[in-house]
Amino acid sequence: MSQNRPTLSWIPVRLFPAVLVEKTVTVEQWLEQAAAFGLPAVEIYEPFLNTNGRWSVDEVGKILTRLGLRVSMVTASPDLTHPDAGARRREIAATERAVEHAAALRATAVRCTTGQAHPGLAEREGLELVSGALVHLAEYARPLGVKIAVENHFRDRMVAELPDFAQRKDVFLKLVELVRDTPVMVNLDCSNPLMVGESAMDILPAVRGKLVSVHASDRKRGAYLHSPIGEGEVDYPAIFQALAQSGYSGWISIEDGQPFGGEGFGRSLAFVRGAIDSYWGAQPSGGN
DSSP: OOOOSSSEEEGGGGGGGHHTTOOOOHHHHHHHHHTTTOOOOEEEEGGGGGGSSSHHHHHHHHHHHHTEEEEEEEEEEEOOOOOOHHHHHHHHHHHHHHHHHHTTTSSSHHHHHOOOOOOHHHHHHHHHHHHHHHHHHHHHGEEEEEEEEEOOOOOOOTTTTTTTTOHHHHHHHHHHHTTTSOEEEEEEEGGGGGGGGGGGGGGGHGGGGEEEEEEOOEOTTOOOOOEEEESSSOOOOHHHHHHHTTTOSSSEEEEOOOOOHHHHHHHHHHHHHHHHHHOOOSSSOOOO
């Protein structure tokens, strides 16, 4: 990554069904698209590494090398608040495997969710379960050169039936305080707060020193469907200005869930590239 400005990555949320369910797009085809867009890196959804054994970590690693792509994060969605202790242990073990995959692919981090808002789960109990699991995972990941980044998430519809336990800022920021003095880091999603009538700017000041990645995504307030970035209601001028003023130079990963295919992604990419040039200064050549 650049020492002075963020580096772009891409997580193709709109392609999840095509890759994992319909099997109409392969992981290799997606990675070739990333290279064709001139991206330096991708963010890999952990289930992409388990599609009927075809796309093993070694196989994906070879494709990444061939295409000259790096990996910003491996994206996992553990349910760390599951009411069954055995299920929680399995979720943690699966996330440890994601950490190992991230290390093999030389990724910076593993993105983690907090878990679902299960009925009857008290806030204090949930915070204790999640913070304990995250610290354990961060300690597991540290000798492998990988960070754990918890996200202010809303819901992973591929695996979850309920919204995230820490979807609201008050709960998420309490969690951040509990892990403040630990190796646990943060992936800030810019549009998820709109799902609950909040703003990423309500969260950013408290997590600046913990940021390892930012999910650039956009949507209309209360709408699950993404918009091309810059065409929704996220206050990107405020977010990018705050990030640039703080000296942020980590990953900005375009979370691409908009419904307009490659053309819509191109609009998102152009917007974010332009914003990085505007707020951090233009890059002479190559890069993002």
